[in-house]
Amino acid sequence: MDMATFMANGAIVFGDQEYGAKRDRIEQMDLGCTLLIHGFDHLANPHLIVVDNPGVAQFVAIDYWAIGSGSYMALSRLSLHRQSAMLSLEETIYNVVEAKVAAERALGVGQHTYTFILEKGKPQRSLKPETGGILMREAGKRIVLDPPRELLDLIKADLETTPTPAENQTAAKRSTPKSPTRDRKAPKPSQA
Amino acid sequence: MSVCIAAISDDKKIVVSSDLMVSLLGGAFSADLSLIKGREIALQQWAIGFAGDDIGRVKPLVARVKHALVGVDELSAEAVASAVLKSYHAERSALAVETHL
Numbered sequence: 001m002d003m004a005t006f007m008a009n010g011a012i013v014f015g016d017q018e019y020g021a022k023r024d025r026i027e028q029m030d031l032g033c034t035l036l037i038h039g040f041d042h043l044a045n046p047h048l049i050v051v052d053n054p055g056v057a058q059f060v061a062i063d064y065w066a067i068g069s070g071s072y073m074a075l076s077r078l079s080l081h082r083q084s085a086m087l088s089l090e091e092t093i094y095n096v097v098e099a100k101v102a103a104e105r106a107l108g109v110g111q112h113t114y115t116f117i118l119e120k121g122k123p124q125r126s127l128k129p130e131t132g133g134i135l136m137r138e139a140g141k142r143i144v145l146d147p148p149r150e151l152l153d154l155i156k157a158d159l160e161t162t163p164t165p166a167e168n169q170t171a172a173k174r175s176t177p178k179s180p181t182r183d184r185k186a187p188k189p190s191q192a
Numbered sequence: 193m194s195v196c197i198a199a200i201s202d203d204k205k206i207v208v209s210s211d212l213m214v215s216l217l218g219g220a221f222s223a224d225l226s227l228i229k230g231r232e233i234a235l236q237q238w239a240i241g242f243a244g245d246d247i248g249r250v251k252p253l254v255a256r257v258k259h260a261l262v263g264v265d266e267l268s269a270e271a272v273a274s275a276v277l278k279s280y281h282a283e284r285s286a287l288a289v290e291t292h293l
Contacts, residue, residue, distance in 0.1 A: 001293045003285050026288040031253075033244030037276055038198045038206050039237050039267075046200045047269040055280040057273045063200040068243025070195030070211075078199065085200045092201035100209040103195040110194065110213030114228050118206040121236050 030054070034067040040120035046085075064096075070103025077102045077143070089117070093127070098139040196229055196241035208241060215245050233257045238272050253283045 011019040030053045037049040048060035050067060063085040066074035077099040083092065096115065103109050113136060116126040163171065196210040210229040231254045232239045240257070242250050256279035264271055
């Protein structure tokens with residue numbers, strides 16, 4: 001049965017209950033893949049478009065995007081590098097490669113990489129394998145930089161000298177002034 | 193589920209990077225070093241990158257998009273998006289028919 005027949009006669013063929021159940025399952029159908037469309041319009045302006053389930057298009061306005069399980073890692077790296085269409089091709093290539101290396105930390109992202117450059121009306125080109133290898137290796141080192149030792153020492157010193165909430169509470173109790181009581185020995189105002 | 197990244201540079205070029213991991217059957221099967229995830233849909237002008245748990249429907253989907261773009265003179269972003277969306281809906285519908293009807 002095709003979709004048009006199902007929509008027209010499904011309730012008669014399957015009965016209301018089964019027809020409803022099938023409609024629900026069909027509406028929840030997921031194609032299982034996301035698309036990142038990239039290319040150039042007739043004025044040679046570049047565009048990025050994302051199409052995702054259930055078939056919705058988003059025109060990417062920030063000049064970069066990523067899809068898949070590694071997308072959050074990739075997008076955060078690109079954002080940190082302030083990637084935009086104001087950056088040179090060289091900077092963009094580095095940022096994209098570093099984003100790919102960062103994305104490898106996510107589940108389901110493969111370590112092998114294919115990077116290429118598109119220009120309207122020209123065949124796609126890519127870096128030489130040795131250059132790509134160097135880029136991947138160096139980007140891999142940069143994304144796993146340990147925090148600076150002096151900053152860790154600063155945090156440690158702060159933690160050691162900052163009182164805990166319990167210590168603060170105790171100190172507060174000690175410093176609270178007692179309720180004022182009449183000092184019996186206080187001298188009476190001198191009588192003139 | 194893999195990754196596909198694209199960014200635009202100041203000289204109107206697009207840099208694309210993806211892994212070569214392939215997942216099929218809702219992620220039940222995966223293999224690395226298997227597939228370049230770019231499909232040209234209009235010669236040296238528009239292409240599709242993809243990622244997902246099941247890329248088994250990408251090939252017929254791309255074929256639908258190519259077919260939809262035949263004869264379109266001005267390949268604006270809106271025209272391409274419209275062709276991809278129609279193809280996506282058609283492929284999703286075809287999958288639903290195969291699975292449930």
